[in-house]
């Protein structure tokens with residue numbers, strides 16, 4: 001299903017971060033006819049990608065089109081790029097942006113596909129980016145229900161792009177969209193980023209719940225009430241309520257809580273099966289953002305006085321040794337109230 005008509009406005013795009021998501025986005029952009037250079041911090045892995053014409057470590061079988069090249073040298077990756085797309089985990093975002101800063105030309109536009117709060121500060125990615133790079137540059141965040149594996153395989157996918165600059169959101173949506181890919185634009189960077197961070201915590205909870213055999217009623221109660229928690233936190237941070245009804249809110253939440261391609265959901269399933277966080281992480285071998293996000297979300301919610309009981313119980317299971325049945329008991333025993 002990769003027969004997209006080429007983009008009419010061909011761009012030169014640098015993708016920073018050659019894990020599963022950076023690779024999938026680079027593939028999608030190159031399939032659309034853009035000139036894409038993909039850089040990763042692991043030089044051996046970049047060399048292997050260049051030799052193999054695919055990312056065997058993170059996205060085996062998704063062959064690189066001619067327009068996509070894996071490059072070892074960061075400066076070479078950035079040379080001529082009109083757009084830079086950063087796809088690293090939240091714990092590496094500040095360091096990566098700091099590394100990019102002295103190399104950024106004035107007119108280059110920057111976006112990221114990172115989902116999560118910065119743990120040490122409780123800041124969202126756009127706040128970290130503004131701190132490191134200032135707030136004069138067009139910037140955007142890509143989010144939504146988008147498994148890298150499915151984008152790599154060219155399966156139909158929709159996402160949200162929120163930006164501080166309407167033209168940039170539109171240009172990115174045009175750059176990515178084709179027969180098999182559709183990007184919607186938004187101006188609500190806070191809402192889109194809160195959705196992407198909180199859904200990972202809830203997906204761990206859904207995995208635990210399903211792993212323990214709690215059933216469909218429990219899963220859907222968690223998703224529905226989890227959406228309320230996500231919305232509450234987002235609104236307290238300045239987001240628009242409607243954003244949480246969209247792809248980057250409900251869409252990503254349902255995807256991640258219900259499908260085993262999700263690493264966060266798999267973390268929950270493995271925990272339910274008796275593994276420690278470290279053992280589960282070893283088995284998954286890719287970033288599981290929800291583990292750190294559970295801590296960050298708890299701290300941000302506590303600071304703002306926002307009630308997030310399900311996220312709080314996931315935090316207690318992960319970090320305070322509370323059992324899943326105790327956590328369910330605590331949720332069920334809460335004071336009854338109107339929906």
Ligand SMILES: NC(=O)c1ccc[n+]([C@@H]2O[C@H](COP(=O)([O-])OP(=O)(O)OC[C@H]3O[C@@H](n4cnc5c(N)ncnc54)[C@H](O)[C@@H]3O)[C@@H](O)[C@H]2O)c1
Nearest residue numbers: 018019020021022087088089090092114115147148286287
């Ligand atoms: N994989 C997906 O389906 C998907 C979809 C949407 C969003 N995301 C988000 O994209 C981000 C990246 O995740 P991924 O799925 O590509 O992870 P991954 O585990 O597949 O790959 C992580 C990549 O980041 C690099 N990395 C790790 N720590 C780093 C650091 N401190 N500094 C710089 N680079 C570092 C690794 O070398 C690797 O290339 C996450 O925030 C994730 O939530 C992932």
Ligand SMILES: O=P(O)(O)OC[C@H](O)CO
Nearest residue numbers: 144145146147262263264
């Ligand atoms: O594998 P997960 O749980 O990190 O989810 C990947 C994407 O965020 C889904 O949109």
